[in-house]
Amino acid sequence: MPALKGRPLVVLSNNDGCAIARTDEAKALGIKMGAPWFQIRHLSESQGLMGLSANFALYGDMSDRMMTVIGRFSPVQEVYSIDESFLDLTGIRDDLTKYGQQIRKEVLRDTGIPTCVGMGPTKTLAKLANHMAKKKTDWDGVCDLGSLSRQELARLMSDIEVREVWGVGRRIAKRLNEMGIYSVFDLAKLDPEKARTEFSIVLGKTVQELRGIPRIALDEMSEPKKQIISSRSFGLPVTTLPQLENALSEFIATACNKLRRQDSVASTLQIFIRTSPFRKDKQYGNCLTVNVSVASSDSLAFTKVALRALQQIFRPGYNYAKAGVMLMDIEPAVGIQQELFPVEEEVEKRVGLMNTLDAINARFGRGALKTGSIGFHDRENWYMRQERKTPGYTTNWEEVLTVRA
DNA sequence: TCTGGGGTCCTAGGACCC
C-alpha cells in the first residue's frame, strides 16, 4: 500500500493474534517478530502504529504478478516463497548490478512493490547478498558479490552475525557461538567436513555454499506437496463436538481442494484438536492418524473419516483453541485407481462431483458449495477474527481498487 | 480477554528380514 509508506505498520496473523510482518518503522519501535497484538496495541495511540489483518488472497495474487515480472529476466526461475525468487543469471553479459536495478525498476513499475536484489555464485551467497542489499542504504537495493574484492567481501561478512545465514537457526547459532564462531566470515572459515560431522549434512553444505561451491540446486519446477495441512486457531474457545465437526469439515474441504489442485491423492489423514497452552485451564490435546484403504482426494470420503476419528479423541469439558487436519502419503492421482482396480462407476461419479464442486467454488467464491457437515450457522463461534482487514483490491469484485481522476 | 500457519529435510532408533 503505497499510501501507507513511512508509517509504522504490522501485519497480524490469524485472529489478529500477533505481528507476522513489520515495516522498518515498526521495527524501530522495538516490535519483535511474533509479538502478540494485545501487548503492542497501546502503541497505536502513542506512536501511530497500524495493525492490519493478514489478507492472504491479496498477497498471493500480488506475489503471482511480481513473480511473472521477475521471470522475464531469466529462463530459469525458482519461486522460493511468497516474496522470494531465485534466477539463474548464467551467461548474462550485462553489468549485473545494472541488471538488478532493471529488475527492481520493472517490479516497482508493474506492481508497486519495492524489492532488493542480491547476486552470488550460490543460493546461500545470493541470499546473503540480498541481506546486504537491504541493509546498505547507499547501494540502491542491489548487491552483486562478484563485484567486490576479496578483502571487501571478508570485511562485510565479518560484520554480519552468523544467525543471518540461510540454514542457521537459533539453536545452531548458539552452538556455533559456543565454538567461537560469531560472524558469517567465521563460519565460512570453518572446515566443511567438521561442520558436517559435528553438526549435520545440511550445515556442511551451507559452509561450502558460503565458500562459493554450489551445493543447493536451483529447483525450477515446484514439486507437488508431500503433506498438506489445514488448521486454525479459533476466534473464541470452542467446547462442543458439533462446532469441532464444522471446523474439521471445513479444513478437510480446504486440504482436499489443495490436493486436487496438484492432481494428487492421499491415503493417510491425521486430525488434531487441542486447548490453548497459554491459558491456565485444564489442558487436553490429541491427534489420530488414519490410513484409508483407497487413496483419493474425495472431500466427502475424508470428511467421514475425519468425523469418525474426531468422535474417538473428543473429550467434553475443555475449551478447545485449535484444530486441524493433515493429509499425508500423497502421490500423483494418475493411473492409480484406474490401473490397479477396475474403474467403478461410483469412483468416477465422485471424481466428477469433486470437479464440479471445485468449479462452482472457483466461480462463486470459496464455500459457495459445501458439505452439510460444515454447516451454515455457528461459524461466528469459531471462525477467525479479522477485524482489521484491508480490502481484496485484486481478488474481490466488491473491493476492487478504483482510482479517481 | 487477546499468543499463526504451512511446509521441508535429516537423523536416530526400533521393527523386521534373511
Add this chain to the structure above:
DNA sequence: TCTGGGGTCCTAGGACCC
C-alpha cells in the same frame, strides 16, 4: 561359556525455512 552380520523400512522428533 559361547549368542552374527548386514540390510531396509518406518516413525518420531528436531532443526530449519518463510
